[in-house]
Each structure stands twice: as C-alpha cells, then as structure tokens.
Amino acid sequence: MTICVTGIGIISSIGVGRQATLDSLLTGRCNIAPIAHFKTIHSDLVSAEVVQSNEQLIELLGGGLKEPLTRTALLGMVALDQAYKEARVEEQRPQRVAFVSGTTVGGMDKSEQFYLDFLNNDSKNQYIASHDCGRCSEMIADYCGHFDIITTISTACSSAANAVIFGANLLKTGRTDMAIVGGSECITKFHLNGFNTLRILDKEPCRPFDASRAGLNLGEGAAYLVLESEASALKRGVEPLCKLSGYANFCDAHHQTASSEDGEGAFLAMSGALQNSGLQPEDIDYINAHGTGTVNNDLSEGIAISRLFSKRGIPPVSSTKSFTGHTTSASGSIEAVISILSIQHGFIPANLRFRNKIEELSFVPSSDIGLKVDVNNVLTNSFGFGGNDTTLIFSKYKKE
Amino acid sequence: MEQLILELKKQIIEVLNLEDVKPEDIDSQAPLFGEGLGLDSIDALELIVLMEKNYGIKLGDPAQGKEIFKSVETMAEYIEANRKK
Amino acid sequence: MGVYIKSSAQISIQNPLCNDWAVSPIIYREPYARAVECDYKKYINPIAARRMGKILKRAIAVSSSALSICGAAVPDAIITGTGLGCIENTEKFLSAMTMEGEEFLQPAYFINSTHNTISSQIAIFLKCHGYNNTFVQRGISFESALLDALMLFETGTVNTALVEGHDEMTQGYFKLLDKLDYWRKEADGKGAVAGETAVGFFLSKEEDTVKIEGTEILHTPSMDDMSRSLLKMCSDAGISLKDIDAVMVGANTDEANDAVYEAFSETLFHGVPCLWWKHIFGESFTSAAFGMYVADYILRNRVVPSAMVWKNSVKSAEQIRKILIYNHFNNKEHSLILLSRW
Structure with missing residues (x-):
C-alpha cells in the first residue's frame, strides 16, 4: 500500500502554519529566548517558546473554548485544524478516521500551576481530570471533529514519530481509512527542571553537531500529518503532498538517558526504515537528524550515520532543532513536516550556528541557509529517553 | 574527617536508594563508579545535588x-576544603 | 496467521505471580488497596533496581515470569499500556518543585517519571533491541498496546511480543481522583475499588491454547458502531455473534459505569453468561489487562471461578470456547478483545 500525506499542520516557535515555518527555514529566523510564559528561577536557560500566549491561541482558534484547557491541547488544536483543512477531511470524509497523538507532559502545565490547590482545596479539580496524556488527545480530537479511533503514544522525544508508525499500520492493516498522526507538547516548568537536573540544557542557543555544543534548548509546538492510501487520496480528489515510504522503531537498550557509544539503536532504526522503504542509503538526499545539541546524542547519532552512509557518501545532514529548539514529544512530527517542506520546496533546512567539526565524526552538518537542491527522499530521526529510536522516510510523490 | 565520611556514606545510601547497603559495607577508598558500588552518570548527578544541598558546594x-567522586574519601576531602555550610 | 498467548504473569491487589485469586480471592471492602508485592530480589539485584519505583520493579518481575514460563529469552517487541505512567515519581518531583522550589531537584525522580521508562527498563533489563512502544490512552491504554502488537504480527514485523499493562495508585493520586468521584465513598458501598495493575503477556505466532482473534478500540461509538465493529471482528475470526460463549465486562459496581455494560449485554448478548473482574482486581486505567488475564485463565483451564460471574450463570465451563472482553472508560473510549480456545 502506498501511504500518502495529504495534509500537514504545524505550530512552533518559528511560526504558525506551513508558510510561516517555511519562511523562517529559508531565512534562518529563529526565536530562542528566556522563558516568557511562566515564572521560573532558570531565566538563564533560553528556550524556543511558541510566541502566542494561551489566550492568543484561543483567539487563533476562533474563541469560545471552555476550560479546562491545557497548553499542549491548544497547540495541538491549532496544528490539527490546519492539517484537517488542508486534506479537506470535512468535505470529503472517508468512512473511518483515526487520531493518534504523541505527548509526554499532557496537562502538566496546569497540574504544576494548581498542584497545591489539588491538595488543599476543591477550586481547581477540573484540571485533575486534564492531567493525563490521553485526555489531552481527546480534547484536541473533540475540538476538530469526530474520530472513530483515538489513542496516545508516550515515548518521550520519539512520541510523535511513533504515532506516525502506528497510524501507518492502522492503514496497512485496513483498520482505518485515514489516520491523522503527530504530537503536541508545551514547555512546562516540570520538564524544564527535569532536563536541567540532567545538566543537558545549554544557556546559549544550541549548536547541534558543533564541537562546542553544550546541550539542548527546550522548544514547544505541535504538528500533525494526514495519512491515507494513494487510492483514498485519488478517490477523494486530494493531491498527495508526498509519500511516507518507510519507518522503523528499535531500542538502544543501553541506558535510561544516554545513547550508546556506537549508536546501535539509531543505526538499527535508520537501517530498518531503509529496508522498510526498499531504498538504498545513496537514495537519501537529506537526513533530518535528531541532533539535540547534547554532547552525547550528536556524537552517538553521528557515529550511527557514518556507519550506515559513509560507504557511498553521507548526504546533507542537519538538525532543525537549531531553529525550533527540542520540541520533545512533538519533535517527530514537527521535523516530519519540515522534511516534507524540504521535499516540496527543494531545499536543505540549515543547521544553524555550526562552526567547528566534531573531531570524531567524518562529516559536518549542512549549514547554508536556504540551500536549493532537488530532494526526493528524506530520512528523519527521533530518539527518546530509554533509547527509543525511530526513523521515518518521506519521499516525493509521483503518480504511478 | 572520620565523622564526615560516615555522614557522607549515610547520605549516599539514602539519596541513591541503595537498599540493603550499610555504611560499613562501603569501602572509603574504593571507586564509587564502574566497579565498586557500580554507580552511573545519573548517580553522579544525584551526588552533585547532594553536595549543593547539604554543603553549599x-x-x-x-x-x-569525575575527580571528586572517585571514592567517598576524595569526596569528603573536597567537601572539607570547599564547604559553605 | 494467528497470535497466541504463550504465557502471562500478574502482580495486583491479589496474591502475586500466581492464581490464588481463582480459588480464594482477597476481598476488599475499602475503596483503596495497594498491590501485594513479591520478593523483587529474585528478579533483579537491588543495586540495579536502586532507582526503580514499585511500578518498575513489578514490570521487571512480571516480564521475567512471563518469559520464564514459556522458556523465551527475548521478545521481538515490548509494548506497554499505562494510563498514568510512573505517577509515584511524578508526584515526588512535582511536590518537591512546588513545595521546595526549583533548586536541589533530584534527576532520578524526573527520569523515572516518564511513561516509557517502563518499556525501556524492560528492554534494558532484557537487552532487547526490538520494537518498543508505550500507550497512554486513559482506560484503553492496554488495549492500544495490544492493538499495536497485533498489527506488528499482521505486517510481519515480529514473531513474538511482550505486551503489558501497568498502573500504580499512590495514596496521593487516589485522593485526587477521589475528588472526581472515581471510587466508592465508603466500605462495601457502590462504586469502584482502586487497584494496581502489573500484567505481562508473552504473545507468539506459534500455536497455543488461547488465540487472540482480534481487538478494537473505539472512540464515542454508538450502539450501531459497536455492533458493526463486533460483527467485523467476528467475521474476521470466521465466526458469528452467537458463537461467543461469554462476555467479560468491565463492571465495577459504579451505576453509571455499569449501565453501559447492561445496555450492551442486553442489546447484543441477551441471556449469554457475563463475567467480570474489576471487583477482584480493582479499577485502574489498565485494568482491562486483567480482563484478558482472567479470560485466558478460564479458556486455558476450562474453569470459571464462581466469583467471576456477573450475570447469567455458566452451565459448563468446558463449553466456553470464545470470550469477548468489553471495557469502556467514561463511556468515551471503548474496547473489544476476542479470545478463543484453540
């Protein structure tokens, strides 16, 4: 079965919607600054927040939304709405539609704000019910329309990528006619502090694949992809944007937070996705790396890329987290959308702020802003805590 | 020093949740990481928090x-020289 | 191709890693109970387990047990469902942050607060590089994990899989959910008893006594949607609705919750024996894993423990060959699992 992407939606610190995102990518614009939406003692840790406040997001959504609302849900609604409209789901509705979303913080933004109320009084009880991740997906889905299947995946920073795989498998096994897949995550004080205890947050804008890299910047956002079979897209009269040609999930099984020295999990995920797609390493025109900017990830991932690709020449590699920050559970779909934009508009998204090569690696990332190249196949990596390594491959759609 | 070492051992056992380990089981000179107790990078982060919280370092x-956490003894020496509380 | 249950293991508010519940279940009158723990040192050395909360130790124990029962070493996939994840560590980090501030927070609580710590710790413990995933969809988290596994079998991605359901219930979180009227308000009253879930299944393509015919998850379905889905599942299994010998429902004595099962069984399974499990294992986001655990036990051992009958008595346990498990959460998310004795 050929699985096509027929709609995308995205919101991140570099813009709302595909056009704003594309403009930022082509001009090297990013928004990495101290936290503005909540109070924290870590004002020295820069992050990539979505510019809009919750109130402004509600406005974007046309207003009239009732509490309890969480920021992750609001970001998700904005992205899902765009994808839903682009794929004309409402006008040309297939019989069965599934929604698969990835998140890890869920409603933590409200829980951390109201935790003392939860314990001491009954004034914020409605946010107890909006805490868990599954509720977040229900809110996003119920805002947009009716879905026959809803589920939520939480594998930390690979959540959204795993949602893509699950949705694709729903299609392949005939359990749905359309799957809208991706993830959403807002920055919370909880995981800002969590990552800070691990000492992997950079105080400067992050520098993925640079010798001087010193950690990641947290980001936030949401992105969704509408997946359906080529036959369904043709039947509904919707033009495919690209194909999802391969995917794989493997486990590094090495350590709770660190990647293995030889990047085994990453290597298995990338090789598995290539095998699944029927493509060869030399067919890949661009690697959208996980590239968090931590010392450990970029070295381990870089070694895995070298192991797999160096025989026939390593294609351009970049980490677009240098634009969006690390959007954690949403990063898999945000970077999938960026990969799709690179196919559609024929360019390599830049790896910003690269200066010095990592000594142990045989390649440097692609740092030219707006580099125009014909892009047929993009491989994108998403790795989560616990060595949850997922790779997706998107390819240019050509009518058979 | 002896007292600081004992105090440290108790704190390490508590903060790293080393069930069934008693202070006397920990050799003051034995390596904390790799062999010996077999601690890892996350434990090191916990020890950093411990030093900050309990000794203001x-x-x-x-x-x-890496150098400071070689053994309980090296840790105690560093604390003795640098403690703020 | 079929998918079979090779083995299973559980830790719950009943005696752990055994089937004492079938003969002499522990009866809980109060709304809150914690799992009966086993000796975890038998499964993992205390130093390796130093950062693990109860939910993780239980996961290691049920995984090891399920694997050793069928003599398997490493599965091709590890997939977990968990409604709340590692809530104990989440609470520890959250309460330290809100009460003591953002200094001196401990990394281990954060690392072990993420939901997928369970699946990944099992993988690290088993050195399993295979597919690894975690589902967190409230009351259908386990069924989502099961569905994921079945799709991996169908697409030829795996030959075996470890599929698990895990939820812990701390005193603190019990109280929060109590504010939302999740539980019975008094001993012996109407309403759910909170339980804790740790169930692991080793699934394989290799034939065994109990076959998983299919599973479905549905979002806000009408009775027509339910019936259509059920008929499709039956036709895929090559059977008709009347071939289903018993229905296991997620009733828990809460009136609004149970009314959904009443309507379902009256409409589609009039007169068919209905069984239940939540009064024995308690309610949790992944309690459906016990539904499958009990159904598997019944089919495998050809016995229906009398405590498990919800309505319409069972004439002969011998004749129960196909069991449908039906569970819902808040009447929003619904799930079906069909098992048969092979």
Missing part, C-alpha cells in the same frame, strides 16, 4: 565530578 561543570 556548586559544581558548574559536571565533568569536575
């Missing part, structure tokens, strides 16, 4: 920990 660079 801030480690800017976690890599510094």
Whole structure:
C-alpha cells in the first residue's frame, strides 16, 4: 500500500502554519529566548517558546473554548485544524478516521500551576481530570471533529514519530481509512527542571553537531500529518503532498538517558526504515537528524550515520532543532513536516550556528541557509529517553 | 574527617536508594563508579545535588565530578576544603 | 496467521505471580488497596533496581515470569499500556518543585517519571533491541498496546511480543481522583475499588491454547458502531455473534459505569453468561489487562471461578470456547478483545 500525506499542520516557535515555518527555514529566523510564559528561577536557560500566549491561541482558534484547557491541547488544536483543512477531511470524509497523538507532559502545565490547590482545596479539580496524556488527545480530537479511533503514544522525544508508525499500520492493516498522526507538547516548568537536573540544557542557543555544543534548548509546538492510501487520496480528489515510504522503531537498550557509544539503536532504526522503504542509503538526499545539541546524542547519532552512509557518501545532514529548539514529544512530527517542506520546496533546512567539526565524526552538518537542491527522499530521526529510536522516510510523490 | 565520611556514606545510601547497603559495607577508598558500588552518570548527578544541598558546594561543570567522586574519601576531602555550610 | 498467548504473569491487589485469586480471592471492602508485592530480589539485584519505583520493579518481575514460563529469552517487541505512567515519581518531583522550589531537584525522580521508562527498563533489563512502544490512552491504554502488537504480527514485523499493562495508585493520586468521584465513598458501598495493575503477556505466532482473534478500540461509538465493529471482528475470526460463549465486562459496581455494560449485554448478548473482574482486581486505567488475564485463565483451564460471574450463570465451563472482553472508560473510549480456545 502506498501511504500518502495529504495534509500537514504545524505550530512552533518559528511560526504558525506551513508558510510561516517555511519562511523562517529559508531565512534562518529563529526565536530562542528566556522563558516568557511562566515564572521560573532558570531565566538563564533560553528556550524556543511558541510566541502566542494561551489566550492568543484561543483567539487563533476562533474563541469560545471552555476550560479546562491545557497548553499542549491548544497547540495541538491549532496544528490539527490546519492539517484537517488542508486534506479537506470535512468535505470529503472517508468512512473511518483515526487520531493518534504523541505527548509526554499532557496537562502538566496546569497540574504544576494548581498542584497545591489539588491538595488543599476543591477550586481547581477540573484540571485533575486534564492531567493525563490521553485526555489531552481527546480534547484536541473533540475540538476538530469526530474520530472513530483515538489513542496516545508516550515515548518521550520519539512520541510523535511513533504515532506516525502506528497510524501507518492502522492503514496497512485496513483498520482505518485515514489516520491523522503527530504530537503536541508545551514547555512546562516540570520538564524544564527535569532536563536541567540532567545538566543537558545549554544557556546559549544550541549548536547541534558543533564541537562546542553544550546541550539542548527546550522548544514547544505541535504538528500533525494526514495519512491515507494513494487510492483514498485519488478517490477523494486530494493531491498527495508526498509519500511516507518507510519507518522503523528499535531500542538502544543501553541506558535510561544516554545513547550508546556506537549508536546501535539509531543505526538499527535508520537501517530498518531503509529496508522498510526498499531504498538504498545513496537514495537519501537529506537526513533530518535528531541532533539535540547534547554532547552525547550528536556524537552517538553521528557515529550511527557514518556507519550506515559513509560507504557511498553521507548526504546533507542537519538538525532543525537549531531553529525550533527540542520540541520533545512533538519533535517527530514537527521535523516530519519540515522534511516534507524540504521535499516540496527543494531545499536543505540549515543547521544553524555550526562552526567547528566534531573531531570524531567524518562529516559536518549542512549549514547554508536556504540551500536549493532537488530532494526526493528524506530520512528523519527521533530518539527518546530509554533509547527509543525511530526513523521515518518521506519521499516525493509521483503518480504511478 | 572520620565523622564526615560516615555522614557522607549515610547520605549516599539514602539519596541513591541503595537498599540493603550499610555504611560499613562501603569501602572509603574504593571507586564509587564502574566497579565498586557500580554507580552511573545519573548517580553522579544525584551526588552533585547532594553536595549543593547539604554543603553549599556548586559544581558548574559536571565533568569536575569525575575527580571528586572517585571514592567517598576524595569526596569528603573536597567537601572539607570547599564547604559553605 | 494467528497470535497466541504463550504465557502471562500478574502482580495486583491479589496474591502475586500466581492464581490464588481463582480459588480464594482477597476481598476488599475499602475503596483503596495497594498491590501485594513479591520478593523483587529474585528478579533483579537491588543495586540495579536502586532507582526503580514499585511500578518498575513489578514490570521487571512480571516480564521475567512471563518469559520464564514459556522458556523465551527475548521478545521481538515490548509494548506497554499505562494510563498514568510512573505517577509515584511524578508526584515526588512535582511536590518537591512546588513545595521546595526549583533548586536541589533530584534527576532520578524526573527520569523515572516518564511513561516509557517502563518499556525501556524492560528492554534494558532484557537487552532487547526490538520494537518498543508505550500507550497512554486513559482506560484503553492496554488495549492500544495490544492493538499495536497485533498489527506488528499482521505486517510481519515480529514473531513474538511482550505486551503489558501497568498502573500504580499512590495514596496521593487516589485522593485526587477521589475528588472526581472515581471510587466508592465508603466500605462495601457502590462504586469502584482502586487497584494496581502489573500484567505481562508473552504473545507468539506459534500455536497455543488461547488465540487472540482480534481487538478494537473505539472512540464515542454508538450502539450501531459497536455492533458493526463486533460483527467485523467476528467475521474476521470466521465466526458469528452467537458463537461467543461469554462476555467479560468491565463492571465495577459504579451505576453509571455499569449501565453501559447492561445496555450492551442486553442489546447484543441477551441471556449469554457475563463475567467480570474489576471487583477482584480493582479499577485502574489498565485494568482491562486483567480482563484478558482472567479470560485466558478460564479458556486455558476450562474453569470459571464462581466469583467471576456477573450475570447469567455458566452451565459448563468446558463449553466456553470464545470470550469477548468489553471495557469502556467514561463511556468515551471503548474496547473489544476476542479470545478463543484453540
């Protein structure tokens, strides 16, 4: 079965919607600054927040939304709405539609704000019910329309990528006619502090694949992809944007937070996705790396890329987290959308702020802003805590 | 020093949740990481928090920990020389 | 191709890693109970387990047990469902942050607060590089994990899989959910008893006594949607609705919750024996894993423990060959699992 992407939606610190995102990518614009939406003692840790406040997001959504609302849900609604409209789901509705979303913080933004109320009084009880991740997906889905299947995946920073795989498998096994897949995550004080205890947050804008890299910047956002079979897209009269040609999930099984020295999990995920797609390493025109900017990830991932690709020449590699920050559970779909934009508009998204090569690696990332190249196949990596390594491959759609 | 070492051992057992380990089981000179107790990078981060919370010592660079956390004894020596509380 | 249950293991508010519940279940009158723990040192050395909360130790124990029962070493996939994840560590980090501030927070609580710590710790413990995933969809988290596994079998991605359901219930979180009227308000009253879930299944393509015919998850379905889905599942299994010998429902004595099962069984399974499990294992986001655990036990051992009958008595346990498990959460998310004795 050929699985096509027929709609995308995205919101991140570099813009709302595909056009704003594309403009930022082509001009090297990013928004990495101290936290503005909540109070924290870590004002020295820069992050990539979505510019809009919750109130402004509600406005974007046309207003009239009732509490309890969480920021992750609001970001998700904005992205899902765009994808839903682009794929004309409402006008040309297939019989069965599934929604698969990835998140890890869920409603933590409200829980951390109201935790003392939860314990001491009954004034914020409605946010107890909006805490868990599954509720977040229900809110996003119920805002947009009716879905026959809803589920939520939480594998930390690979959540959204795993949602893509699950949705694709729903299609392949005939359990749905359309799957809208991706993830959403807002920055919370909880995981800002969590990552800070691990000492992997950079105080400067992050520098993925640079010798001087010193950690990641947290980001936030949401992105969704509408997946359906080529036959369904043709039947509904919707033009495919690209194909999802391969995917794989493997486990590094090495350590709770660190990647293995030889990047085994990453290597298995990338090789598995290539095998699944029927493509060869030399067919890949661009690697959208996980590239968090931590010392450990970029070295381990870089070694895995070298192991797999160096025989026939390593294609351009970049980490677009240098634009969006690390959007954690949403990063898999945000970077999938960026990969799709690179196919559609024929360019390599830049790896910003690269200066010095990592000594142990045989390649440097692609740092030219707006580099125009014909892009047929993009491989994108998403790795989560616990060595949850997922790779997706998107390819240019050509009518058979 | 002897007292600080014992105090440290108790704190390490508590903060790293070393069930069934008693202070006397920990050799003051034995390596904490790798062999010996078999601690890892997350434990090192926990020890950094311990030093900051209990002794007011801030480690800017976690890599510094490597030397300091060689053994309970080296840790105690560093604390003795640098403690702020 | 079929998918079979090779083995299973559980830790719950009943005696752990055994089937004492079938003969002499522990009866809980109060709304809150914690799992009966086993000796975890038998499964993992205390130093390796130093950062693990109860939910993780239980996961290691049920995984090891399920694997050793069928003599398997490493599965091709590890997939977990968990409604709340590692809530104990989440609470520890959250309460330290809100009460003591953002200094001196401990990394281990954060690392072990993420939901997928369970699946990944099992993988690290088993050195399993295979597919690894975690589902967190409230009351259908386990069924989502099961569905994921079945799709991996169908697409030829795996030959075996470890599929698990895990939820812990701390005193603190019990109280929060109590504010939302999740539980019975008094001993012996109407309403759910909170339980804790740790169930692992080793699934394989290799034939065994109990076959998983299919599973479905549905979002806000009408009775027509339910019936259509059920008929499709039956036709895929090559059977008709009347071939289903018993229905296991997620009733828990809460009136609004149970009314959904009443309507379902009256409409589609009039007169068919209905069984239940939540009064024995308690309610949790992944309690459906016990539904499958009990159904598997019944089919495998050809016995229906009398405590498990919800309505319409069972004439002969011998004749129960196909069991449908039906569970819902808040009447929003619904799930079906069909098992048969092979």
